[in-house]
Each structure stands twice: as structure tokens, then as C-alpha cells.
């Protein structure tokens with residue numbers, strides 16, 4: 001059995017502060033003061049093994065891998081299941097460029113300490129580096145299962161999701177990590193990256209496009225008063241708030257991106273309109289009458305035109321809304337139809353659709 005002190009010494013470098021990183025590879029152990037290391041090459045007692053391990057770590061750091069490995073193997077001869085020595089051997093392998101051997105060492109360490117979350121976490125990071133993503137994810141999930149409140153692990157889970165393009169899951173994992181440790185640098189940095197992916201940069205010029213906004217405001221003022229409104233794709237809540245202010249009987253708004261919907265909720269509350277706008281964080285095709293909308297709406301308000309006009313799937317969305325979410329058309333349907341050619345400059349199309357926006361209602 002290792003003493004508490006020896007364990008601390010040996011396993012200490014797997015602790016936070018020297019975090020495993022999906023970006024930075026294997027954590028580099030802190031330099032060990034040779035004066036404090038045991039100079040005898042004897043690993044009989046746990047304390048001696050720990051001292052040897054400290055020396056090995058220092059040597060690894062100095063990239064003297066052969067010497068480092070010699071010391072670690074001395075320990076393993078004496079204690080073949082010494083988890084920290086197995087980890088150190090993995091570090092040496094990793095630092096010498098042999099990632100496959102490094103994962104084997106970690107697996108051996110996990111056999112000895114199956115409930116060591118950090119080992120699973122590090123193995124997960126390493127497998128990501130090797131492109132074995134499915135297995136890596138299993139390791140990260142196991143690490144999180146063992147220690148659900150470890151911000152390093154949560155951050156790595158987030159980065160895994162981000163790598164898979166699962167932005168919502170990534171944002172949730174980073175946020176959870178930051179709840180636990182608000183100073184977790186990597187989680188914060190990665191959250192910013194994820195949010196940049198989540199909220200496309202065109203949102204900002206779009207929100208500041210005053211001619212677009214005023215055309216929508218005018219259309220809404222003309223059509224909405226006294227009517228019930230469905231706003232598809234609320235973004236920051238702009239059109240929903242225009243509709244509420246224009247005197248809609250009720251406004252139900254939906255937004256497919258949960259993190260955008262959460263912000264819209266804040267914006268709507270800050271404008272004192274929470275009582276008048278019901279915001280549902282769902283794609284419009286998942287809205288249900290009697291559940292999300294009390295009844296079919298009379299007016300559809302939507303600005304879901306991408307830069308190539310129909311790439312935000314406006315046509316199927318509006319078609320679905322007509323069929324499932326809106327009251328039957330009175331007179332002619334005025335939902336926009338795709339004009340051709342669609343390759344004209346996006347700005348021009350925005351203007352066209354902004355003016356069509358006057359007629360989006362029915």
C-alpha cells in the first residue's frame with residue numbers, strides 16, 4: 001500500500017493546476033527539486049518509490065526520457081501495479097511521441113484504480129488526439145460519472161461536443177464547469193468559442209440594419225393590432241417585441257437555438273414584455289397547438305431569410321406554419337415565395353424581403 005504522502009506526491013500531478021488539455025496534450029509535471037529527491041535507486045518502501053517517481057518526473061520534464069524510464073521501471077519491478085508509476089511511464093511515452101504506448105499505460109493504471117476520474121479523463125483526451133473519438137467520449141463520460149463536479153472533466157466533455165458540432169451540449173458543459181469554478185480559464189475560453197459558433201456574426205449587422213427594422217416595424221404596426229401573433233425565429237426578440245408593442249392580443253415566439261432563446265428571454269424581460277410574449281425554445285415545426293400556442297395564430301411574423309434568402313429554410317417553415325400553426329388564410333396567402341434568381345446579392349434580397357415583410361401577415 002502506498003502511504004498517503006507517497007500517493008499525494010505521485011498522483012499530485014494529475015490534479016487541477018496541471019490540467020490535462022484537449023489542446024495542450026499531456027500535462028507537464030512541475031519540476032521537482034532534486035535536493036529533496038532520494039538519491040538511492042531503491043523503491044522498496046512507498047516513500048522511496050515516491051521519491052524515485054519525483055526524480056523521474058523531473059527527468060521527463062527535462063526530456064531525459066531514458067533516465068526517467070529507468071527510474072519508473074525500477075519502481076514497477078518492485079510494485080508492478082503502482083498507478084502513479086504507470087501514469088509516469090505513460091507520460092514518458094507520450095512525451096517521446098509514442099501516444100499508443102501512453103494510452104496502454106493509462107489503461108493499466110485504470111485497471112489498478114478504476115474509480116480514478118482523472119485517469120479516465122486523461123485517457124479520453126489522449127484518445128481524442130489519436131482520433132478514437134467514440135472511445136474517448138466513453139472515457140470522458142465515465143470520468144464525469146465518477147466525478148460530476150470536476151470542471152476539467154466537464155470542460156473536456158464540452159470540447160468533445162464542440163468537436164462534434166453539438167454546440168448546445170458544449171455550451172451546457174462549459175457553463176456547468178464555470179458554475180463550479182468561475183475562474184476556469186479553459187472553460188471560459190472554450191465557451192466563448194462555442195458561443196461564437198452558436199450565434200453567427202451576421203446577427204449583429206442584422207440587428208443594426210435600421211432600414212430592415214423599420215420596414216418590419218411598419219408592417220407589424222399595420223397588421224398586428226388586436227390580432228394574435230406567431231413569431232418564428234425570434235433571435236433577440238425584436239419582432240416579437242414590435243408585435244407586442246403594436247397591440248397584439250398575444251404573441252407566441254419561438255427560437256430553435258436554446259442559448260439564443262435564453263438571451264431573448266432576458267431582453268424581453270428587460271423591456272418589460274415578459275407578460276405579453278410567450279417564448280418557446282423550440283423549432284417551429286415542434287410547436288404544438290394547445291401546448292405551446294393556445295390556438296392557431298392569426299398573423300405570422302418571421303425573418304428567417306439567410307444571406308442566400310432561402311437557406312434558413314423559410315419555405316418549408318412557412319408552409320408548415322400555414323398548415324399547422326396559423327388560422328386558415330382569409331383571402332390570398334401572403335407568405336413569401338422564393339423569387340428567382342436567388343443568387344443576387346443578399347443585401348438586395350433582404351430589402352426585397354423586408355418589403356415583402358409588409359405582406360407576410362394574412
Ligand SMILES: C[S@@+](CC[C@H](N)C(=O)[O-])C[C@H]1O[C@@H](n2cnc3c(N)ncnc32)[C@H](O)[C@@H]1O
Nearest residue numbers: 233234235238254255256282283284303304317
Ligand atoms: C435572421 S434571424 C432573425 C431574428 C429576429 N427575428 C430578427 O428579425 O431580428 C433568424 C433566427 O431564427 C431562428 N430560426 C430560423 N428558423 C427557425 C425555425 N423554423 N424555428 C425556430 N427558430 C428558427 C434562427 O436560429 C435565428 O436565431
